[in-house]
Ligand SMILES: Cc1ncc(C[n+]2csc(CCOP(=O)(O)OP(=O)(O)O)c2C)c(N)n1
């Protein structure tokens with residue numbers, strides 16, 4: 001088995017390079033969500049450049065579309081497009097690699113960027129799977145700030161109503177949004193109680209830990225008659241003390257000094273992962 | 277070059293007025309930073325409401341506040357404010373006639389490479405189509421300040437769109453002619469009438485200078501009041517010209533161009549050419565790259581004038 005943890009540090013470096021080249025990007029949320037995406041794409045979902053048009057492929061929607069840089073890095077690692085091209089062209093004039101998911105690119109199912117759309121769209125995808133008696137699974141990742149959108153909860157109700165056990169939502173619970181801590185802006189605790197009261201099967205994990213993520217996704221597959229939500233408790237800016245848990249790193253381009261330190265920290269993280 | 281974006285000019289006026297007027301309330305949806313309203317939130321925590329990332333909630337709460345005597349100024353990205361909370365704007369603000377001022381920030385293609393979800397190229401059309409909703413696209417920071425002051429004087433709903441970046445000054449602190457709901461005539465001419473709003477006023481002014489050097493006389497109308505449209509100013513300029521050009525940072529349908537064309541066709545038929553963004557997701561790039569690509573710049577206006585005169 002590949003060392004996913006080590007891989008995730010390399011992909012975080014790709015993200016930093018994209019953002020520096022493109023002069024902008026949602027770096028904090030990229031870092032927190034990376035392990036969720038790597039686990040999904042490398043261990044859970046049957047999605048690859050070879051089967052991307054297969055009607056039985058699993059479906060993924062990046063509801064927190066602003067973390068597109070992390071998605072680009074993962075899709076590139078899966079072979080959908082060359083990472084060098086993404087880094088070179090990200091956000092540049094005329095580029096296909098824009099600052100939110102864009103389904104003109106291979107591997108991306110749905111456009112996003114406006115928060116609160118992903119879950120209801122996934123309800124539709126999961127419902128279609130039930131109607132067609134197909135056994136693909138449907139996944140989405142939402143931000144925790146995103147949960148203030150009413151449409152999220154409309155989708156949550158519908159997923160329960162239609163017993164969508166083929167749907168698994170992940171909340172990137174990094175406890176930060178643009179203006180600060182989620183609990184100061186619009187309180188979200190307790191996530192477990194909220195989703196539970198909507199009839200969802202709830203699993204709470206350390207969202208930057210591959211063992212816990214893997215176990216949660218496997219558990220979700222065994223649940224019958226209800227959708228599952230994984231509350232992935234993560235660290236915004238994960239991988240370098242320069243950015244970790246800092247609200248002002250939601251959208252930021254590192255300075256030269258910060259860049260050097262971040263890359264050093266990510267390399268150290270990778271080394272440690274290789275020798276674990 | 278001016279460094280103060282129009283959104284900051286809004287904050288400055290609100291900070292000043294909020295000292296005396298405790299009914300002024302600013303509402304944001306995790307948007308206080310991008311709206312330049314963080315200083316307001318800090319200075320007047322009792323007059324600031326944060327609703328989180330919930331634009332529909334944002335607008336309905338504002339309507340409720342207004343109904344109970346408050347004067348809400350609601351600042352959220354124009355793309356979300358004009359589409360996500362469209363029904364709230366229509367029903368709770370316009371239809372119920374509440375004193376809510378919707379401030380769409382980072383309007384048009386300000387968000388550049390973030391793509392179509394973040395562009396608001398439909399807001400003029402959408403908001404103008406609502407009865408009792410007014411629509412304003414101020415051009416520079418001085419005009420923006422005057423507009424906010426004027427809006428504080430009445431009790432009707434309005435939608436304002438401003439861009440993200442600082443734009444070059446068109447007026448000055450001392451010389452910024454402003455009459456509510458009357459367009460500002462920047463210069464008068466006899467060959468072509470250029471009617472623009474928002475960030476497109478600056479290139480219109482430059483185009484008139486370039487045209488003058490080539491012996492073509494142009495008038496420039498700053499139509500910050502897209503609705504109610506200043507029909508008198510349009511007709512006066514059109515009557516003196518052979519050609520009318522409209523310029524806007526908006527989709528080609530239902531915006532300033534469509535509205536000016538209706539008036540000119542009915543009252544004073546002239547050829548009208550509408551310069552606008554395409555009916556498609558715009559090319560990836562920053563505002564300037566996008567404007568240049570689609571000819572929404574002084575050169576594009578000059579070319580259009582020469583081709584159509
Ligand atoms: C409907 C909508 N409103 C506002 C925004 C602007 N926006 C982009 S990211 C963001 C904060 C998101 O916070 P969170 O969901 O916690 O994401 P994360 O911390 O994972 O980056 C906001 C308000 C948006 N993209 N969509």
Ligand SMILES: [Mg+2]
Nearest residue numbers: 144145176177
């Ligand atoms: Mg968050």
